[in-house]
Amino acid sequence: MHNTSEHFIANARIALHNEQLQPVLNAVTQFLPAARSAALAETPEFRALSDYAVAMKDHVLEYLDDYLGEFVTHVRGRGGQVHHAATGADLNRIVAGICRATGARRVIKGKSMVGEETSLNEALETAGFEVLETDLGEYIIQQAQEPPSHIIGPALHKSKEQVAQLFLDKHDLGPRRLDDVRSMVSEARAVLRERFLEGEVGITGANALVAETGSFMLVTNEGNGDLSSTLPRVHIVIAGIEKLVPTLEDASALHRVLCRSATGQATSAYTTFYTGPRAPDDPDGPEEFHVVLLDNGRREMLNGKYRSMLRCIRCGSCLNHCPIYRHVGGHAYGWVYPGPMGSVLTPLLTGLEGAKELPNACTACGRCEEACPMQIPLPEHLRQLRDDERAQHVSPLIWRLGVAAMMWMFRYPALYRLACSLARPLLGWLSAHPGLMKKLPILGGWAAGRTLPAPQSHTFLGQWQRQLAAREQDTRL
Numbered sequence: 285m286h287n288t289s290e291h292f293i294a295n296a297r298i299a300l301h302n303e304q305l306q307p308v309l310n311a312v313t314q315f316l317p318a319a320r321s322a323a324l325a326e327t328p329e330f331r332a333l334s335d336y337a338v339a340m341k342d343h344v345l346e347y348l349d350d351y352l353g354e355f356v357t358h359v360r361g362r363g364g365q366v367h368h369a370a371t372g373a374d375l376n377r378i379v380a381g382i383c384r385a386t387g388a389r390r391v392i393k394g395k396s397m398v399g400e401e402t403s404l405n406e407a408l409e410t411a412g413f414e415v416l417e418t419d420l421g422e423y424i425i426q427q428a429q430e431p432p433s434h435i436i437g438p439a440l441h442k443s444k445e446q447v448a449q450l451f452l453d454k455h456d457l458g459p460r461r462l463d464d465v466r467s468m469v470s471e472a473r474a475v476l477r478e479r480f481l482e483g484e485v486g487i488t489g490a491n492a493l494v495a496e497t498g499s500f501m502l503v504t505n506e507g508n509g510d511l512s513s514t515l516p517r518v519h520i521v522i523a524g525i526e527k528l529v530p531t532l533e534d535a536s537a538l539h540r541v542l543c544r545s546a547t548g549q550a551t552s553a554y555t556t557f558y559t560g561p562r563a564p565d566d567p568d569g570p571e572e573f574h575v576v577l578l579d580n581g582r583r584e585m586l587n588g589k590y591r592s593m594l595r596c597i598r599c600g601s602c603l604n605h606c607p608i609y610r611h612v613g614g615h616a617y618g619w620v621y622p623g624p625m626g627s628v629l630t631p632l633l634t635g636l637e638g639a640k641e642l643p644n645a646c647t648a649c650g651r652c653e654e655a656c657p658m659q660i661p662l663p664e665h666l667r668q669l670r671d672d673e674r675a676q677h678v679s680p681l682i683w684r685l686g687v688a689a690m691m692w693m694f695r696y697p698a699l700y701r702l703a704c705s706l707a708r709p710l711l712g713w714l715s716a717h718p719g720l721m722k723k724l725p726i727l728g729g730w731a732a733g734r735t736l737p738a739p740q741s742h743t744f745l746g747q748w749q750r751q752l753a754a755r756e757q758d759t760r761l
């Protein structure tokens with residue numbers, strides 16, 4: 285996937301002027317939080333579940349190599365093969381190699397954020413394979429040749445009229461009407477069923493990798509993941525190393541947290557645990573089973589201050605509650621992971637230089653942290669990334685000098701008060717001359733879309749001290 289994170293501001297501007305996108309974002313970011321709130325209201329033990337999931341994940345991250353070893357032993361013991369990919373390119377090469385070795389041409393894919401992260405589709409197509417996404421949202425954006433705009437709803441930026449037109453253009457099915465969502469879903473199902481049967485290799489992601497059994501958990505609402513896993517002769521699971529959990533019980537706890545946070549469901553329509561290739565007495569399943577474990581920067585996160593990001597279960601709740609995502613949508617972020625979690629992950633996985641705007645695309649409202657079932661301190665991580673920007677000289681010199689000057693001034697209260705008393709009349713004058721303010725450096729960018737309110741006649745500290753003095757006077761009387 286082509287990364288445009290460095291153009292976040294330009295991308296956001298386009299999204300803000302997209303009249304079709306804005307009502308869709310508005311509806312989605314109201315519907316999903318409401319569904320989550322309703323599900324949590326019916327689950328009084330949700331906080332305890334969340335605490336359990338967080339403690340369990342922290343424990344796994346502390347002993348990651350032990351659990352990885354246990355998982356690998358069990359997968360191999362059940363006849364599966366495990367591969368380790370240090371980078372996205374390694375994962376693509378390993379998957380292409382497996383496909384080539386099995387003589388396959390047609391690959392079907394269930395939804396996988398890791399596959400998006402490594403641009404697996406493009407790599408496989410370049411290597412000569414035919415790749416078909418089978419999750420309906422992923423299928424739609426694959427046909428439209430667009431990136432996903434949400435981690436659980438990749439095509440939610442498209443209206444039903446756009447999807448109908450896309451199907452009319454792409455499916456060679458003659459004249460017909462696609463007036464409602466039901467008719468579109470029926471058509472997609474009919475087209476995809478044929479292709480499922482032709483798939484020689486199936487690739488899926490994993491919501492959890494279970495160390496004690498070598499199983500993996502797959503959560504979907506369409507059943508496409510199950511068809512992609514069981515129908516083809518070869519099944520490849522691609523997953524980040526952070527997906528490990530110790531036991532089946534832990535996977536179950538994670539499942540309860542995930543479904544409620546993602547879609548407000550008590551459980552997804554399909555949840556399946558798979559363990560290895562088809563056993564001799566199994567009625568179905570793949571003959572070959574591979575797991576490709578991706579690092580791609582995760583070990584570096586494990587050993588640093590951003591470790592808690594590895595708890596992320598990709599539920600999308602932080603996106604749905606973020607006022608920035610709500611206005612600009614997923615494409616503005618320019619890469620696979622949008623919203624608050626993307627603003628942390630993208631700089632960490634792709635480099636701060638090319639994603640320096642993302643940590644600043646935050647109002648510090650804290651809703652993402654409140655909505656995160658894995659209690660990841662997203663606002664704190666965004667602040668840390670801003671610190672990293674300054675420390676690594678990624679932010680512009682004038683910005684760094686301004687911040688350094690403010691930090692110095694905050695150390696001297698008297699100086700701070702003096703600066704406020706000088707700034708107040710100046711800001712008052714500027715608020716009366718908005719045209720002039722738009723021409724000033726730095727402030728001009730801020731004023732382009734806002735009106736500076738006239739400051740109060742006294743500073744907060746001044747008013748506070750006057751109130752205190754008045755109270756003391758009253759007490760003495």
Ligand code: SF4
Nearest residue numbers: 596597599600602656
């Ligand atoms: S950061 Fe938290 S809320 Fe956001 S996707 Fe990850 S687990 Fe969900």
